[in-house]
Amino acid sequence: MLSITAEQIRENLDWTETITALEQMFGGNCVAPPRHHHTIGLKGQQDATMLLMPAWVPGSYNGLKLVNVYPDNSQKGIETILGTYILMQGDTGEVLAIMDAGELTARRTVCASALASKFLSRPEAEHLLIVGSGRLAKYLGFAHNAVRSLKHIHIWARNRQKAHIVADLYLRSGFEASVIEDLESGCSQADIISCATMAHEPLISGNWLRPGTHVDLIGGFKPTMREVDSKAVSRSTVFVDTRNGALSEAGDILIPIEQGVITQESIAAELSELVSLHHPGRTDERGITLFKSVGASIEDLTAAISCYEHISKRSD
Numbered sequence: 001m002l003s004i005t006a007e008q009i010r011e012n013l014d015w016t017e018t019i020t021a022l023e024q025m026f027g028g029n030c031v032a033p034p035r036h037h038h039t040i041g042l043k044g045q046q047d048a049t050m051l052l053m054p055a056w057v058p059g060s061y062n063g064l065k066l067v068n069v070y071p072d073n074s075q076k077g078i079e080t081i082l083g084t085y086i087l088m089q090g091d092t093g094e095v096l097a098i099m100d101a102g103e104l105t106a107r108r109t110v111c112a113s114a115l116a117s118k119f120l121s122r123p124e125a126e127h128l129l130i131v132g133s134g135r136l137a138k139y140l141g142f143a144h145n146a147v148r149s150l151k152h153i154h155i156w157a158r159n160r161q162k163a164h165i166v167a168d169l170y171l172r173s174g175f176e177a178s179v180i181e182d183l184e185s186g187c188s189q190a191d192i193i194s195c196a197t198m199a200h201e202p203l204i205s206g207n208w209l210r211p212g213t214h215v216d217l218i219g220g221f222k223p224t225m226r227e228v229d230s231k232a233v234s235r236s237t238v239f240v241d242t243r244n245g246a247l248s249e250a251g252d253i254l255i256p257i258e259q260g261v262i263t264q265e266s267i268a269a270e271l272s273e274l275v276s277l278h279h280p281g282r283t284d285e286r287g288i289t290l291f292k293s294v295g296a297s298i299e300d301l302t303a304a305i306s307c308y309e310h311i312s313k314r315s316d
Contacts, residue, residue, distance in 0.1 A: 001095050001096060001097060001098065002096065002097040002098070002308065002311060002312075003097070003098050004097050004098070004099040004100065004307060004308070004311060005100055006100040006102065006103035008307070008311060009099060009100060009103040009104055009107065009303075009307055010103060010107075012306075012307045012310040012311055013104075013107045013303060013306060013307050013310075015111060015114070015142050015143050015145075015146040016146045017306065018107065018108065018111040018302070018303060018306060019111045019114050019115050019118070019143070019146055019147065021302050021303075021305075021306045022108070022111055022112055022115050022299060022302050022303075023115055023118075023275045025057075025298055025299075025301070025302040026115075026271045026272045026274075026275045026276075026298065027272065027275045027276050028057070029057065029058065030055055030056070030057050030298045030301060030302075031055065031056050031057075031058065032054075032055040032242075032296055032297045032298040032301075033054055033055075033297075034244055034245075034248070035051055035052060035053040035054075035245075035297060036050075036051065036052035036053075037049065037050075037051055037249065038050040038051075038052075040068075045070075045071075045072040046070075046071040046072050047071075048068060048069060048070045048071075049068070049069040049221070049222070050066070050067070050068055050069075051065070051066070051067040051068075051069070051083075052064070052065070052066055053065040053067070053295075053296075053297035053300060054297055055297035055298050055300065055301040056090060056301070057090060057301070058090065059090045059091050060090040060091075061087060061088065061089070061090045061096075061301065061304075061305050062087075062088040062089070062090050062093065063085065063086065063087050063088065063297070063300060063301040063304050063305075064085070064086045064088075065083060065084070065085045065086075065101050065104075065105070065297065065300045066083050066084050066085075066086075066101065067081060067082070067083035067101050067102075067105060068081075068082050068083055069081055069082075069221070070082070071198050074134065079102050079135065080134060080135075080198070081101075081102045081105055081106070081135075082101070082102050083100075083101030083102055083105065084098060084099070084100070084101050085098070085099040085100070085101040085104050085300060085304050086098055086099075087099065087301075087304045087305070087308055096308060097304070097308050097311075099304060099307065099308075101300075102135075104300060104303050104304060104307070105295070105300065106135045106136055106139055107139065107303060108299040108300055108302065108303040109136060109218055109293065109295060109299070110136060110139040110140050110142075110143035110144075110218070111143050111299075111303070112218075112241055112271065112293055112295075112296075112299050113140065113143060113144070113194060113216045113218055113291065113293060114143040114144050114146055114147050115147070115271065115275070116216065116239060116241075116271060116274070116291040116293070117144055117147055117148060117192060117214060117216065117291070118147040119274045119275075119281030119282065120214050120239060120274075120281050120282050120289040120291055121147075121148060121191065121192050121214035121282070121289070122191060122212055122214070122282065122285060123148070124191075125148045125150075125191035125192050125214065126148065126149060126150055126151040126152065126191060127150070127151065127152040127154070127189060127190050127191045127192070128140070128141060128144055128150050128152070128153050128154070128190065128191070128192045128193075128194060129153075129154045129155075129156065129180075129186045129187065129189070129190035129192070129193045129194070130153065130154070130155050130156070130166070130194050130196070131156050131157070131183070131193065131194065131195040131196065131197060131203060131204070131227070132157055132195060132196035132197040132219060133155065133157035133159055133162035133163045133165070133166050134162075134196060134197075136196035136218065136219075137155065137157070137166045137196050138166055138169055140194045140196060140216075141153045141170050141173075141175060141177075142173070144192060144194065145175075148192070150175065151175075151176060152175075152176050152177075153167075153170050153175050153176070153177040154177070154178060154179070154180045154186050154189070154190065155167045155170075155177065155178070155179050155180070156179070156180050156181075156183045156186055157179075157197075160179065163179045164179050167179050183203065183204065183208075184205070184208045187204060187208040187209060187210075187213075188208060188210055190213060191212070191213065191214065192213070192214045192215075192216060193209075193213060193214070193215050193216065194216040194218070195215075195216065195217050195218065195219050195227040195228070196218050196219045197219040197220075197227055198219060198220075198225070199219060199220065199225065199226065199227050200224055200225050200226070200251075201226070202226055202227065202228050202229035202232075203227050203228070204227060204228045204229070204232055205228075205229050205231060205232065206228065206229055206230070206231025206232035206233070206234065206235045206236075207231060209232060209235060209236075209288050211286035211287070211288065212285055212286050212287070212288070213288050213289075214282075214288075214289045214290075214291070215228065215232065215236060215288065215289070215290040215291070216291050216293075217252050217290065217291065217292045217293065218293045220250065220251050220252055220294070221249055221250075221294045221295060222249060222251060223248075223249060223250070223251050223254050223255075224251055225251045225252075226251040226252045226255055227252060228252055228290075230255065230256040230259055230261045230262075232288075232290065233252065233253070233256045233261065233262055233290060234256065234261045234262060235288050236287075236288040236289060236290035237268050237282075237287055237288070237289050237290070238253070238262065238266055238267050238268060238290050238292070239267070239268055239269050239270070239271075239274065239281075239289065239290065239291045239292070240253065240267055240270050240271075240291070240292050240293070240294075241270060241271050241291075241292070241293040241294065241295070241296050241299070242270050242271070242272075242294075242296045242298075243264075243267060243270050245294040245295070245296055246267065246270075246292055246294060247264060247267075249294045250292050250294050252292050253267070253292055269281075
């Protein structure tokens with residue numbers, strides 16, 4: 001059995017390869033039951049969340065992720081998302097590897113967003129606005145650049161010091177990157193807006209979105225969390241990673257439905273329908289597309305298999 005660290009995951013999950021693997025898995029026969037979602041009440045800080053996420057490819061691989069999300073960890077210098085992934089042999093159930101789930105989750109999340117962008121953002125998109133300053137913010141530019149040739153990356157976050165750290169990372173990697181002070185102005189310039197925050201109240205107004213924008217929402221994972229207002233959703237053609245996940249956990253979708261702004265039928269497609277070409281994705285150069293992801297166990301299993309196979313081949 002292998003014990004795979006966060007550093008090994010970073011070394012073995014290439015952005016382009018992972019996006020391609022996700023596209024293949026979403027078009028395959030992976031079984032991904034609804035995840036278990038438990039709230040942990042804590043004295044003197046925000047509630048934590050425990051997630052249990054199983055998935056398997058029959059006879060090939062089984063996987064289970066245990067994740068703890070502690071929103072206040074960012075104030076303590078600890079990662080917000082912590083957990084463990086267990087990868088098993090599909091035809092025997094034997095454990096093959098135990099992995100750091102925080103790094104695995106971060107990488108598969110941004111790669112799923114990039115996969116959606118491949119179908120939903122304009123091919124000539126070159127200006128990315130990242131809203132947030134955590135681990136996902138540090139990866140989003142690289143993942144999106146794997147499917148679109150980015151030239152400009154702007155960062156907006158409530159914590160300006162952390163925003164500058166993210167911008168410096170991209171500058172050192174050869175991107176034109178900077179921190180912006182005015183979120184409305186940043187939205188009006190962006191081709192792709194990617195939000196990775198723990199916001200419970202909308203940060204972005206639909207009035208700020210220009211025609212042709214692609215909006216990528218990956219931060220919220222509870223019915224009470226949202227990163228954009230209902231106007232942004234109503235102006236957009238809406239896509240999700242999975243309908244089951246979005247309609248049970250995505251506040252950015254559920255709240256507009258409750259308000260009567262959209263309906264469940266307003267969801268144009270999920271990722272599996274995009275990769276199988278059952279939906280063409282973007283069809284209007286001036287349309288606004290919106291992708292909402294709450295995370296899916298199929299994504300974790302894909303990344304875990306890819307990482308495990310890379311390391312296993314090197315050790316043979």
